[in-house]
Amino acid sequence: MAETSWDKAYETQFGDYVELLKPRVMRLVIFTAAVGMFVAPIAVHPVIAFASILCIAVGAGASGALNMWWDRDIDAIMKRTAGRPIPSGRVEPGEALAIGVTLSVMSVVMLGLFANIAAAALLGFTIFFYAVVYSMWLKRATPHNIVIGGAAGAFPPMLGWVVATGGIGIEPVLMFALILIWTPPHFWALALWRNDDYKAAKIPMLPVTHGTKTTRNNILGYSVLLIPISLALAFTQIGGLVYFSVAVVLNILFLLGAIRVFWRSDADNLADNFRAEKQLFAFSILYLFLHFVLLLAEAALRGLDLAPTFLVLL
Amino acid sequence: MSFHPQHDLHKRRKGRNMAVGLLLGAFVVIVFAVSIVKLSQPQNIDRNAPNYRATVADQ
Incomplete structure (x- = not known):
């Protein structure tokens, strides 16, 4: 050199x-x-x-x-x-x-x-x-x-x-779990339409090794698992009513997106070029981003003494 | 005094060298700023802390 x-x-x-x-x-x-x-x-x-x-x-x-x-x-x-x-x-x-x-x-x-x-x-x-x-x-x-x-x-x-x-406390563990469980459905939605790339590079992504049906099942499974983690954060010291209300909506939308991907077949993908998968991928980014924005908002409200009283169970 | 003409390499690497220089300068500024903040914070009453001071702990 x-x-x-x-x-x-x-x-x-x-x-x-x-x-x-x-x-x-x-x-x-x-x-x-x-x-x-x-x-x-x-x-x-x-x-x-x-x-x-x-x-x-x-x-x-x-x-x-x-x-x-x-x-x-x-x-x-x-x-x-x-x-x-x-x-x-x-x-x-x-x-x-x-x-x-x-x-x-x-x-x-x-x-x-x-x-x-x-x-x-x-x-x-x-x-x-x-x-x-x-x-x-x-x-x-x-x-x-x-x-x-x-x-x-x-x-x-x-x-x-x-x-x-x-x-460490329960709050950082739940924030950790939120990103951990969010990543698989987020990335597998991407992997479904980048399948050929991963195949060529011989990376054992789930759609390559176990097919697209298993991948769809897993996307739905992780999306369901994500709900209790997301909502549990609401009942910690860093959560609150504002976080809870918006998180409920975000989780419903994410679950609906995952169910839509779950019911699709490879023929559907070819027909509309992975439209539902791309939408789920895009929404997953917003989903995670908003969760952290909400936690930040709750911290700001607490700082200003404006946070409405809410259950702290964890 | 006459210097050798600049090698082409000096010109090609100018942007990169400037950026590395700025980065090192910024690193010095950050270490300095953190030092000032840490030294101006009250002495710790925790016996295991590096900035522990018995006289403060007594009060």
Whole structure:
């Protein structure tokens, strides 16, 4: 590399490195971690909050870079990922690995110094879980890969909570469970119409290994499981009447979407090009986003002493 | 004084080098800001905390 780097055709730009950190995923991580932090009962100094969320975002980005380094072979095969920095030849694989490892270590150490050791340990575990347990081990080994990947994505709100409190409670566990159980129906809806991509890359996604009918059953199953978790949050200290009222509507709509996908056949998909699946996928994003917006709204109402009294059972 | 003309590499990498420089600068600012905040917060009364001070705990 040393001799060719003087005269190679393409000079890697800063933006290519930023792309390694999966900025779109990072945005979601920043949002959910911030909500987890702000709804916690202990206030965090704004400077500490900003620095800690930055560490969590960089740590998540670093695990994204490690994921892109490891998955560069299958990323090159799939249409959705062929344009990523490594398969498109803009970043050397070794560089991605170096950036991933360096930023992982830096983010964990700095979070330990900025916030607390518990948060740093959990961030380290999250990176390990996503990069090693999910990317390297289970993604290519089992059709349950999405459930495991969902766990990695579910840690940020818990991380935010631990930054604020130094410990765990029922609330961060439920926020974790919400993202965990939400991920499979969200991703399987996408997998139904990206089936050919995953087939080509030999990733054992559920529609590839067990067919579309099993996938539809599972989408419905997880959507039903999601309801008690979503509603249980309403009866914790961070929930409330506003959260509960809107969450009921969101869950009914999500369940209706899942039932619609459940009743469809592959012939229906060909007829309207996966219309119901695409709608469920799009709505699932709104569903999760609004849940965290509602938790934030409840925290704001409590801060202003405007929250209507509501049962706290958990 | 005469310097060597800039290698093409310097030009091609200019944007990237500037961005890395800014990033390092921002990192210094953040560490500095957090240090100031942490040092100006009251001393901890928790015996295990790194900023524990017996005189504060007594009060």
